[in-house]
Amino acid sequence: MTELLQYVITGVTVGSIYGLIALGFVLVYNSSHVINFAQGDLQMVGGMIAVAVLTAGLPLPVAVVVGTLGGAVAGFLLYKAAIEPAGDAGPLPLVVITLGAALVLRGVVELIWGRGYYSLPAFSGDEAIQFLGVTIVPQSLWVLGLTAAVVVVLTYFFNSTKTGKAILATSIDPDAATLMGINTRRMKLLCFGLGGFLGAVAGVAIAPIAFTYSMVGLMLGLKGFVAAVLGGLGNFKGAVIGGLILGVTETMMSGYGASDYKDAIAFLLILVILIFMPRGLLGASGVERV
Amino acid sequence: MSADTGVLERTRAVGAPAAIRREGELILKVDGLSVHHGSVCALDGVSLEVRKGELVALVGSNGAGKSTLLRTLSGLHTPRAGTIHYLHQDVATLKPAQRVEVGMAHVPEGRRVFAPLTVEDNLMLGAFSRRDRRDVLLGDLEEIYGLFPILREKRTLAAGTLSGGQQQMLAIGRALMGKPRLLLLDEPSMGLAPLLIAEVFNVVRRLQQQGMTILIVEQNATAALELADFGYVLEAGRVTKAGKGFALSNDEEVKKAYLGI
Numbered sequence: 001m002t003e004l005l006q007y008v009i010t011g012v013t014v015g016s017i018y019g020l021i022a023l024g025f026v027l028v029y030n031s032s033h034v035i036n037f038a039q040g041d042l043q044m045v046g047g048m049i050a051v052a053v054l055t056a057g058l059p060l061p062v063a064v065v066v067g068t069l070g071g072a073v074a075g076f077l078l079y080k081a082a083i084e085p086a087g088d089a090g091p092l093p094l095v096v097i098t099l100g101a102a103l104v105l106r107g108v109v110e111l112i113w114g115r116g117y118y119s120l121p122a123f124s125g126d127e128a129i130q131f132l133g134v135t136i137v138p139q140s141l142w143v144l145g146l147t148a149a150v151v152v153v154l155t156y157f158f159n160s161t162k163t164g165k166a167i168l169a170t171s172i173d174p175d176a177a178t179l180m181g182i183n184t185r186r187m188k189l190l191c192f193g194l195g196g197f198l199g200a201v202a203g204v205a206i207a208p209i210a211f212t213y214s215m216v217g218l219m220l221g222l223k224g225f226v227a228a229v230l231g232g233l234g235n236f237k238g239a240v241i242g243g244l245i246l247g248v249t250e251t252m253m254s255g256y257g258a259s260d261y262k263d264a265i266a267f268l269l270i271l272v273i274l275i276f277m278p279r280g281l282l283g284a285s286g287v288e289r290v
Numbered sequence: 291m292s293a294d295t296g297v298l299e300r301t302r303a304v305g306a307p308a309a310i311r312r313e314g315e316l317i318l319k320v321d322g323l324s325v326h327h328g329s330v331c332a333l334d335g336v337s338l339e340v341r342k343g344e345l346v347a348l349v350g351s352n353g354a355g356k357s358t359l360l361r362t363l364s365g366l367h368t369p370r371a372g373t374i375h376y377l378h379q380d381v382a383t384l385k386p387a388q389r390v391e392v393g394m395a396h397v398p399e400g401r402r403v404f405a406p407l408t409v410e411d412n413l414m415l416g417a418f419s420r421r422d423r424r425d426v427l428l429g430d431l432e433e434i435y436g437l438f439p440i441l442r443e444k445r446t447l448a449a450g451t452l453s454g455g456q457q458q459m460l461a462i463g464r465a466l467m468g469k470p471r472l473l474l475l476d477e478p479s480m481g482l483a484p485l486l487i488a489e490v491f492n493v494v495r496r497l498q499q500q501g502m503t504i505l506i507v508e509q510n511a512t513a514a515l516e517l518a519d520f521g522y523v524l525e526a527g528r529v530t531k532a533g534k535g536f537a538l539s540n541d542e543e544v545k546k547a548y549l550g551i
Contacts, residue, residue: 175366181388
């Protein structure tokens with residue numbers, strides 16, 4: 001029983017990270033209908049920048065903040081340099097552009113920091129907490145707390161602020177949004193920045209638990225994508241729930257089954273979802289237009 | 291140019307009819323506007339005027355370029371030639387979002403409400419470009435609810451759940467929330483049942499009586515021209531006739547071609 005609980009807790013921690021990355025996918029997808037396959041690499045950039053700042057001798061909190069902001073800047077740059085110039089290229093070319101951008105990000109990071117493995121110290125020590133016979137590292141709580149905070153803030157942002165509503169309007173009907181006086185390009189730029197920020201939050205939060213290295217974004221990005229699709233691509237709540245399901249299932253697989261197949265779970269899940277529930281768990285229902 | 295009967299004059303390809311005098315401050319002046327979609331010419335040297343407090347109707351059959359004209363005014367299309375002056379300012383330098391800020395509001399064809407958002411959210415988005423305080427906006431919201439009581443009733447519902455007629459009211463209300471000085475209405479009666487069409491035109495008449503300056507584009511030419519102070523007939527991207535609204539609606543040629551009488 002304690003074993004099961006332990007797996008659940010570990011799974012929820014990992015799942016939160018997938019959820020954060022999935023939120024980045026959803027934000028960008030909602031605003032510009034682009035699947036940003038560089039999302040995982042924005043996460044990696046955040047982690048790497050934080051490590052670099054810490055190595056330069058600055059305190060950990062500064063490293064954390066600079067790392068997350070670095071992710072946001074990377075998101076802005078991605079939009080300005082690669083997405084905006086492509087104009088109305090359509091979803092598929094834009095997706096290919098993000099794949100290219102991911103390679104560029106990996107390349108740049110390797111040029112600066114090489115292919116080494118790095119990590120950050122835990123935000124508040126490494127002393128594990130014992131709870132009902134289960135071991136919890138404090139960093140897990142940080143991850144959970146940050147994810148919860150991000151969800152609360154995003155929910156407030158989209159439900160109660162003018163800019164949040166404007167982003168929703170842009171995603172629903174860009175032309176009509178323009179006629180409201182909304183600068184739709186600025187909204188998309190904002191979403192790429194926010195996506196980068198969310199990715200970097202994930203990257204920085206998990207750097208004390210898992211290593212960060214130039215290629216880490218590839219698999220994490222794919223997992224985040226699976227989580228987003230699981231949740232119905234476009235739905236914030238769904239993205240987090242998708243992440244948690246994926247994280248827990250994965251941990252169960254490595255705990256009770258074979259850890260070799262851990263990564264296969266994500267792709268098995270996405271196949272099952274696409275075949276039986278193509279709209280995802282919390283996907284939008286089709287009835288809207290009259 | 292063919293021979294003409296009655297008060298109407300055939301207009302030249304460019305330029306307004308000389309015989310009809312119109313009063314009031316010039317709000318919108320379009321001169322020789324040409325717009326192309328790829329290699330297809332949608333508007334070919336269109337000129338027209340809208341004066342303060344006027345209801346101007348632009349009628350024409352499907353594909354004549356009516357919507358293209360409004361979309362170009364709003365900046366969704368870029369003209370190949372010609373100028374658009376709004377309040378004596380050339381709008382070519384203004385981005386679409388800025389045109390809303392200076393008081394041009396566009397109710398797009400097909401209503402285009404934000405279906406998943408609530409009725410109230412839709413209305414408030416109409417005020418996006420305004421810098422007014424929230425209580426001022428809420429006051430204006432009340433005014434819109436006064437004009438369209440059904441919207442107050444359904445304020446918390448998703449706009450997509452409204453009927454076509456209600457969505458049209460919402461689309462108009464949303465545009466009015468921007469406190470426009472010029473209202474561009476694109477096919478407000480499209481796809482509505484006859485009873486609702488009458489209701490929509492009632493709203494248009496009320497706005498006209500309140501002194502709103504309106505440029506309306508309609509396939510339903512009878513209703514639009516009867517209401518309008520001035521009308522233009524658009525044919526294959528060109529203005530072929532212009533005149534007082536009621537005169538146009540009684541013009542034999544217009545009747546035959548557009549009114550189905």
